[in-house]
Amino acid sequence: MINKKRVLDNFLEMVNIYSPSKNEKEYGDYLIKKLEELGLTIYLDNNFQDYSGNCPTIFAKLKGNLEGEGITLAAHLDVIEPNKDVQIIIDGDIIRTDGRSTLGGDDKAGIACILEVIKVIKENNMSHKDIFLILTPGEEIGMAGAKSINWENVPKEMKPAKNMIVVDNAGQAGLVAHTAPSKYNFKIEFCGKKAHAGIEPEKGINSIVMAGKVLSNIEIGRIDSFTTSNIGKIESNFPTNVVPDNCYFEGEIRGHQEERILDIIENYKSACENMKKEMGGEYIFSSFCDFPPLKPNDDLKFAKEFVQIYESLGIKSELKTIGGGSDSNIFAKEGYNSIIIGVGMYDVHTVEENLHTLELFKTIKAVLKYIS
Numbered sequence: 434m435i436n437k438k439r440v441l442d443n444f445l446e447m448v449n450i451y452s453p454s455k456n457e458k459e460y461g462d463y464l465i466k467k468l469e470e471l472g473l474t475i476y477l478d479n480n481f482q483d484y485s486g487n488c489p490t491i492f493a494k495l496k497g498n499l500e501g502e503g504i505t506l507a508a509h510l511d512v513i514e515p516n517k518d519v520q521i522i523i524d525g526d527i528i529r530t531d532g533r534s535t536l537g538g539d540d541k542a543g544i545a546c547i548l549e550v551i552k553v554i555k556e557n558n559m560s561h562k563d564i565f566l567i568l569t570p571g572e573e574i575g576m577a578g579a580k581s582i583n584w585e586n587v588p589k590e591m592k593p594a595k596n597m598i599v600v601d602n603a604g605q606a607g608l609v610a611h612t613a614p615s616k617y618n619f620k621i622e623f624c625g626k627k628a629h630a631g632i633e634p635e636k637g638i639n640s641i642v643m644a645g646k647v648l649s650n651i652e653i654g655r656i657d658s659f660t661t662s663n664i665g666k667i668e669s670n671f672p673t674n675v676v677p678d679n680c681y682f683e684g685e686i687r688g689h690q691e692e693r694i695l696d697i698i699e700n701y702k703s704a705c706e707n708m709k710k711e712m713g714g715e716y717i718f719s720s721f722c723d724f725p726p727l728k729p730n731d732d733l734k735f736a737k738e739f740v741q742i743y744e745s746l747g748i749k750s751e752l753k754t755i756g757g758g759s760d761s762n763i764f765a766k767e768g769y770n771s772i773i774i775g776v777g778m779y780d781v782h783t784v785e786e787n788l789h790t791l792e793l794f795k796t797i798k799a800v801l802k803y804i805s
């Protein structure tokens with residue numbers, strides 16, 4: 434029932450619409466028009482000014498003719514740069530670019546899947562429960578779009594169903610991710626004391642050395658099988674004849690157990706205290722929860738049902754825990770029970786990004802089968 438040519442034509446049309454984070458409006462307008470033409474009801478959440486974006490989060494609904502709790506399909510509109518003037522190379526079942534831009538298959542392949550599912554349902558008059566869509570901007574910049582949604586304003590009849598399929602996982606069809614870590618960001622700023630580096634260095638407190646002492650005494654990298662930590666930025670910029678009095682670094686800690694993350698933060702703070710006792714100076718420690726963990730709230734019932742759907746189609750399927758955050762972490766806070774399924778995209782977030790169309794077709798089949 435899937436029209437493969439239509440899927441590919443639609444996908445190629447969409448990758449030609451430039452939609453980087455905070456600038457998805459043209460693509461958003463395109464999708465709103467498509468969804469309206471398909472007969473879906475639309476609600477737009479326009480809180481994108483919260484993060485200086487320009488495109489609403491699109492809620493859409495296709496009313497079902499079967500009773501019972503419906504299903505929500507979610508994907509994101511924005512793509513990773515560089516993504517301007519995408520030059521497509523089709524190599525058998527693989528679609529890639531000429532290597533000068535990302536493909537944007539993340540997540541336009543997910544949206545191509547959703548659109549095809551709706552089209553097949555409509556043209557075959559298939560019976561189904563309510564189908565809700567949430568298409569977000571700003572996912573790639575820390576889920577800014579999903580975070581900015583004002584859930585209280587969403588009209589009751591447009592409130593999405595709690596079981597949600599997020600069509601946005603890298604890797605082959607059959608992957609069903611259900612658990613993802615929480616992430617905390619932290620920043621440590623070191624305030625030393627300036628002095629002339631050649632004349633009286635003993636009067637100074639070198640903030641770069643302060644940072645170095647702390648860095649050499651904290652755990653970074655893989656901490657345990659559920660927890661990782663990374664430093665991504667360090668900054669201090671003084672002439673070499675000045676003992677620098679300011680330096681900071683920023684990092685993140687991810688983990689499936691929030692208590693464990695908080696323990697690590699405490700360890701980092703004690704490393705700062707120890708450094709301060711030894712060297713003097715001051716430090717300012719700040720941290721915040723960037724996104725909460727994603728955990729199934731139904732004992733994996735929904736995820737296992739979806740694995741069965743794949744298996745019934747002869748597609749090898751597995752449950753997975755993933756290391757990255759996505760919109761589903763943010764939706765989880767609102768009580769949504771999400772799975773994130775593979776759509777055949779590989780090497781995402783690089784100019785080598787490619788889409789295996791056979792995997793995309795398998796996922797479309799599975800979503801259709803689940804819905805009908």
Ligand SMILES: [Zn+2]
Nearest residue numbers: 509539540601
């Ligand atoms: Zn994505």
